Structure formats: C-alpha cells, structure tokens
Amino acid sequence: MLGRPLRVLVVEGAPDAAERLIHALRGGGIDAAWARVETAEGLCAALSAGPWAVVLASDDLPGCGAAVGLALVRRADPDLPFIVVRETADVDAAVEAMRAGANDCVATDSLARLVPAVEREVREAATRRDLEEQFRQAQKMEVLGQLAGGVAHDFNNLLTIINGCSDLLLQNLPPDDPSRSLVAQIHQAGERSVGLTRQLLAFIRRQVLAPRVFNLNEVVADADNLLRCLIGDGVRLVTALAPDLWAVRADPGQVGQVLMNLAVNARDAMPGGGRLAVETRNVELDAAHAHPGGRAGPHVLLSVTDTGSGMPPEVQARVFEPFFTTKVHGTGLGLATVVRIVEQSGGHIGVRSAVGVGTTFAVYLPREETLGVK
Ligand SMILES: Nc1ncnc2c1ncn2[C@@H]1O[C@H](COP(=O)(O)OP(=O)(O)OP(=O)(O)O)[C@@H](O)[C@H]1O
Ligand SMILES: [Mg+2]
Structure with missing residues (x-):
C-alpha cells in the first residue's frame, strides 16, 4: 500500500537507536530505505537530496532537536510527515510537539505504535498531495x-x-x-x-443545455447516416442495440456529439480500414465493478469499439487530458469534451485498449427511473 521501498529519514545521534527504529518498521512489514543525519546541516543536505516519505526525529539531539528539525522540514516540504521519537512516553511533551506542527510523537519504549503511525501519516500526506494537485489542476x-x-x-x-x-x-x-x-x-x-x-x-461551456429523458438507441439510430459518412467506406459500421434499453436523462444533442467524437477518433485509428462497433446495453454496476469515479447501480452502456492501432499505456493514461493529442492537426479537446458531457449527465467513461488490436470506449449513463418512458 505504501510506496516501496519507503524512504525514511532518521534524525538521530546514535546509530544503534536509528537502527532500532528501522528494525521496528521492517518488523511491521514496512520495506524501508533509510538514511540517518545528526546535525541541522546534515538534515538540510538530506532534504534537498530527497524526496523522503517520512522523517523520524529524536527530540534530544543537541543542535538539531525536534523543534529545529521540524522548522527545517516544514520549510523544505510542508506535507512531509514528521514524527517525533522520545525515549519515554510523556503526554505533555507529545502535545507540545504536535502543537508545534509534528504529525505524531512516539516513545521508543512502546515502539508498537511506530508502524501504524508511519502508515497513517504517509497515507494522509499522499491524500493531501493528491487533493492539492487536483485543486491546482x-x-x-x-x-x-x-x-x-x-x-x-x-x-x-x-x-x-x-x-x-x-x-x-x-x-x-x-x-x-x-x-x-x-x-x-x-x-x-x-x-x-x-x-x-x-x-x-x-x-x-459548463451547463448541459437541454437535458431530457430519452432512449440512447434513438441517438445512435439518428446518427447512423452521419456516422457512415464520417468513417468513410473503408470502415465497416456494426451496431448492436439492446431492444429494451432503459431511459437516460441527458442532452441528446450532446450525447450525439459524444458518439461523433468517439467515432472520429476510431476512424483516425484505422487509416487502413477496419470495423467500428457501436453497442448499447443495460448494465447493473455493483460497487466492486463500478469504474473509478463511477457509481454503482443500473446504467445504460454505450460502447464504441474499433479494430485500430490501439494505444500504449502511456497514451491511454492521458487520453482524457485537455489538449493531449498525438495527431498533427488534433486539438486534444475531443475526449475532454466527451468527459465533460458524460460527467454532466451523471455518468462516467472508461477505456480499454491494446496496441495492434483496438480500443473500446465505454460510456455509462445512469438509468432514469421514469415510468412510461422507454
Ligand atoms: N480510438 C482510439 N484509438 C487510438 N487512439 C485514440 C483513440 N481515441 C483517442 N485516441 C488518442 O487520444 C488522443 C486524444 O484524443 P482527443 O479526441 O481528445 O483529441 P484528438 O483526436 O487528438 O484531437 P481532435 O479530437 O481535436 O481531433 C488522440 O490524439 C489519440 O492519441
Ligand atoms: Mg478526437
């Protein structure tokens, strides 16, 4: 779960005391790659040579006690977990260390707390970093x-x-x-x-313009001619539409745009021709199979599969990023627009691809529970 190996920086005067800490971590299943420093200068050098996942700092080091160490660590990386290590448990000292900004305080006479404390702080720091990154993005x-x-x-x-x-x-x-x-x-x-x-x-544009309840098969059927025209003669279009498809609530015009974008990308991936399959189906997503960012429950699936070039993992990881393109004249906005439309409609999208085999984009829209509309 934690990064492997976990990079641990120990601020400690006695080599054997540092080794005891690492021994405790390893005993608790943490694969630690570590270094020890014992002066403020050493700490500064180690921080700039980082990155580190966690700092364990002894609080009785002359010249580089926990307070000095904490200030240096915070200046270098405000999110780096800093755990003070004391010889004996002392509630007042622990409260004081944490008030000063340490993440936790552990006593060497009860090292059992060290592993869960490190695991928790490393995990929380990663979550904080993710959130900050999302916010920046x-x-x-x-x-x-x-x-x-x-x-x-x-x-x-x-x-x-x-x-x-x-x-x-x-x-x-x-x-x-x-x-x-x-x-x-x-x-x-x-x-x-x-x-x-x-x-x-x-x-x-952020808002869905005209959401209404409709059957996705209608959009696919309406787009049939346009799709054939877009993909050209070299690509065979095959549609498999579920006869009793549930209704969805979205803007049919925008869902049409989703289909067009996916079809154009599929065409571009099959310059020598191939097969484009458009399928609709009812699916019941359970929590275990719901995609990241998706919800469990009844959904209508619209999938677009091509027999084109496929994508290597590094391209697949970035396809939904705005302005990401591998094409000379691409804007890289096609799939970003698709994601926005799908998410505005309460749905989510997934992609599966294999180089030389082809690609499937799967759009899941939540079932609209309106009686009388199919
Ligand atoms: N079906 C597909 N097969 C292979 N690669 C694909 C497929 N769909 C998308 N991609 C990859 O994802 C990238 C981003 O697609 P997106 O639709 O966002 O932009 P684009 O197609 O490059 O530009 P535009 O949509 O403006 O023409 C493409 O450049 C391509 O590398
Ligand atoms: Mg595109």
Whole structure:
C-alpha cells in the first residue's frame, strides 16, 4: 500500500537507536530505505537530496532537536510527515510537539505504535498531495478556460468578417476568374475555423443545455447516416442495440456529439480500414465493478469499439487530458469534451485498449427511473 521501498529519514545521534527504529518498521512489514543525519546541516543536505516519505526525529539531539528539525522540514516540504521519537512516553511533551506542527510523537519504549503511525501519516500526506494537485489542476483549467473562451469569442467575430467577405467575393467574381480558387480556399479555411472555435466553446461551456429523458438507441439510430459518412467506406459500421434499453436523462444533442467524437477518433485509428462497433446495453454496476469515479447501480452502456492501432499505456493514461493529442492537426479537446458531457449527465467513461488490436470506449449513463418512458 505504501510506496516501496519507503524512504525514511532518521534524525538521530546514535546509530544503534536509528537502527532500532528501522528494525521496528521492517518488523511491521514496512520495506524501508533509510538514511540517518545528526546535525541541522546534515538534515538540510538530506532534504534537498530527497524526496523522503517520512522523517523520524529524536527530540534530544543537541543542535538539531525536534523543534529545529521540524522548522527545517516544514520549510523544505510542508506535507512531509514528521514524527517525533522520545525515549519515554510523556503526554505533555507529545502535545507540545504536535502543537508545534509534528504529525505524531512516539516513545521508543512502546515502539508498537511506530508502524501504524508511519502508515497513517504517509497515507494522509499522499491524500493531501493528491487533493492539492487536483485543486491546482482545476485552477489551471479554470484560467485556461477563461482565456480560451475569450480568444474563441473574439476569433469568432473575426471569422464572421473573413467568411462574410470571402463569400461576397465568391458571389461577385466571374466563374472563370483565376482568383476564385484562392478565395474559395480562404472561405473553406474560415469555415473549418468556425468548427474549431465551436468545439472550443462547447468544451468551455459548463451547463448541459437541454437535458431530457430519452432512449440512447434513438441517438445512435439518428446518427447512423452521419456516422457512415464520417468513417468513410473503408470502415465497416456494426451496431448492436439492446431492444429494451432503459431511459437516460441527458442532452441528446450532446450525447450525439459524444458518439461523433468517439467515432472520429476510431476512424483516425484505422487509416487502413477496419470495423467500428457501436453497442448499447443495460448494465447493473455493483460497487466492486463500478469504474473509478463511477457509481454503482443500473446504467445504460454505450460502447464504441474499433479494430485500430490501439494505444500504449502511456497514451491511454492521458487520453482524457485537455489538449493531449498525438495527431498533427488534433486539438486534444475531443475526449475532454466527451468527459465533460458524460460527467454532466451523471455518468462516467472508461477505456480499454491494446496496441495492434483496438480500443473500446465505454460510456455509462445512469438509468432514469421514469415510468412510461422507454
Ligand atoms: N480510438 C482510439 N484509438 C487510438 N487512439 C485514440 C483513440 N481515441 C483517442 N485516441 C488518442 O487520444 C488522443 C486524444 O484524443 P482527443 O479526441 O481528445 O483529441 P484528438 O483526436 O487528438 O484531437 P481532435 O479530437 O481535436 O481531433 C488522440 O490524439 C489519440 O492519441
Ligand atoms: Mg478526437
């Protein structure tokens, strides 16, 4: 459960006392890689050579007692667990150490407490770091969103001029004018840019626009023609739609967008052709099988499977990240938009992929318990 091996920094004057601490950790099943320092200078050097998972500091070291050690550790890493080690248990001293900012205080005459204390503090520090990272990421996205929203908006206004003027020019130029093809290219590029800004704005927009209760099969059936058109002749489209599919509550237009994004990605992964399977099914997720971030209970599954290139694990780990792309002209916003739509609808998405075999994206939307709607 804890990182292996756990890097333990011991601030202790006596080598044998430090070894006893490590012995206790190992006896409790903690695989410790450790170093010992006994001066403030030594501690500073060790901290900058880190990272460490936990610091165990003796409180009776002249020149580098727990208080000095704590200040140095906190300056280097506010989240690094710091456990004071005393010879004997002393409630007042323990309270004082923890008031000063130590995470715990353990006595060497009852070392049984050391292992659970280290395990708990290391785990809690990891959770704190995760939360901070999530928060930082959310803040970054917020700022990026504002920036991208502003740019997309202004850019859209400029595009209206570019497209409007090139359109007028095209209408006014005689059919055999040599400039026609150039103007037509400007117009085409302008239209493509409108699509791009629209995708950017859809990504930034937060609210689901028009949620209603519907049957996912309808969206797949409606998209059939468009899908065939998108994936081209080389890819065979196979649909398997469950006849008694439960209803879901979402914005059907946006769910259509989810399907399109997944289908376009699948097409891009099968440049030499292949098979695209779209399936809908009722699934009952139990707690053990619910995906990370997903809930247990009845769901409608929409899965999109291709027989394309597949992804290595390092790509798979990043596919939902905004702006992550492996394509020359990709925006990296397709799947980020998909995630946003799915999560706004109370659902979640999973991916399974094998290089050279293909990829499945599985979208789970919670069943809507409305009577009379299928
Ligand atoms: N079905 C798939 N097979 C293989 N790789 C995929 C698949 N779907 C997504 N990916 C990978 O995930 C990356 C991110 O996908 P995403 O849709 O977010 O952006 P994109 O497709 O690169 O750009 P855009 O959607 O703007 O065209 C892709 O660049 C690709 O590397
Ligand atoms: Mg894409």
